[in-house]
Amino acid sequence: MSAWPGATVEFKVEESYRNMKEVLDDHPQVVENAREAIRRTGLALREHPIRGGTDGSRLCFMGLPTPNIFAGEHNFHSRLEWVSAQDMELAAKVIVELAKVWEERA
Amino acid sequence: MTASGATLLGADNKAGVAEIVAAAEYLMKHPEIPHGAIRVGFTPDEEVGARNEVLRRQEVRRRLRLHDGRRDQGRDRDGNLVRRRDHDQLPGQQHASRLRQGEDDQRHQGRGGFHQPPPQGPALAGDDGGVRRIRAPLRRQRVGREDLGEAPPPRLQDGEAAGAGGDPHEARATRPCPPGPAPPSSSKSKSRTAT
Numbered sequence: 124m125s126a127w128p129g130a131t132v133e134f135k136v137e138e139s140y141r142n143m144k145e146v147l148d149d150h151p152q153v154v155e156n157a158r159e160a161i162r163r164t165g166l167a168l169r170e171h172p173i174r175g176g177t178d179g180s181r182l183c184f185m186g187l188p189t190p191n192i193f194a195g196e197h198n199f200h201s202r203l204e205w206v207s208a209q210d211m212e213l214a215a216k217v218i219v220e221l222a223k224v225w226e227e228r229a
Numbered sequence: 230m231t232a233s234g235a236t237l238l239g240a241d242n243k244a245g246v247a248e249i250v251a252a253a254e255y256l257m258k259h260p261e262i263p264h265g266a267i268r269v270g271f272t273p274d275e276e277v278g279a280r281n282e283v284l285r286r287q288e289v290r291r292r293l294r295l296h297d298g299r300r301d302q303g304r305d306r307d308g309n310l311v312r313r314r315d316h317d318q319l320p321g322q323q324h325a326s327r328l329r330q331g332e333d334d335q336r337h338q339g340r341g342g343f344h345q346p347p348p349q350g351p352a353l354a355g356d357d358g359g360v361r362r363i364r365a366p367l368r369r370q371r372v373g374r375e376d377l378g379e380a381p382p383p384r385l386q387d388g389e390a391a392g393a394g395g396d397p398h399e400a401r402a403t404r405p406c407p408p409g410p411a412p413p414s415s416s417k418s419k420s421r422t423a424t
Contacts, residue, residue, distance in 0.1 A: 194242065194245035194248055195244055195248075206244040211248050214245070214248040216252075219256060222265075223264065225264070
């Protein structure tokens with residue numbers, strides 16, 4: 124900075140979202156039920172944290188633990204995003220199974 | 230399936246919306262499948278929603294909350310009084326208190342350039358358990374290629390110097406930068422404090 128006399132730097136931090144894991148860890152049944160729904164649909168579980176996220180992470184801190192489940196899409200955020208009808212069908216089945224799992228475990 | 234190309238994204242998240250609606254339709258057509266109260270919420274601008282609290286906390290509490298015990302009875306389609314199976318109170322309620330003071334609700338207002346829901350709130354469905362049709366407040370703004378086509382940017386003629394006219398951005402880009410001091414060497418800058 125001293126090489127550019129008179130220059131100023133403005134530094135501002137704005138929180139956009141937080142890590143939903145803080146909230147999900149306190150409510151393990153939410154993710155566990157999703158796992159069970161996916162298993163019952165006949166799919167192999169593949170879990171991984173994902174960078175980013177806005178609405179789910181915000182909803183978590185609004186009091187509604189909101190992990191993400193798959194929608195089946197490929198090539199996210201590119202011009203060539205696509206999804207297969209078969210995967211969409213499986214995703215819808217997972218949601219139906221999820222409703223059943225929550226009812227059973229209520 | 231791919232997107233039509235008319236909007237920003239394709240599979241993400243239209244596929245998800247379609248799947249949720251398909252699952253809702255399935256559950257409505259199969260009332261023999263037992264399930265608790267389900268509420269469906271769609272938020273606009275998921276990708277840029279970080280700075281827009283399109284879902285206000287109060288709305289989430291009021292409209293997504295599972296029954297709190299006072300409303301644990303309802304009537305089925307035939308008018309019979311039935312007890313609802315509700316799984317939980319809003320399970321993460323205490324986490325809302327982790328938000329900073331004043332950081333909620335109307336915070337998105339006054340932030341231009343984003344798709345904002347009207348004051349009455351976002352599109353959240355479901356009041357009494359079943360999946361039902363609602364009328365969602367929607368504000369649309371269409372900016373397409375055809376809307377921008379009336380004033381095409383001026384084109385430079387062959388041989389015309391860039392910056393001599395036409396696009397003001399061109400002119401700006403080609404103006405030489407004023408000479409500045411040489412950047413400090415890395416060894417010096419480490420020991421200096423930013424002003």
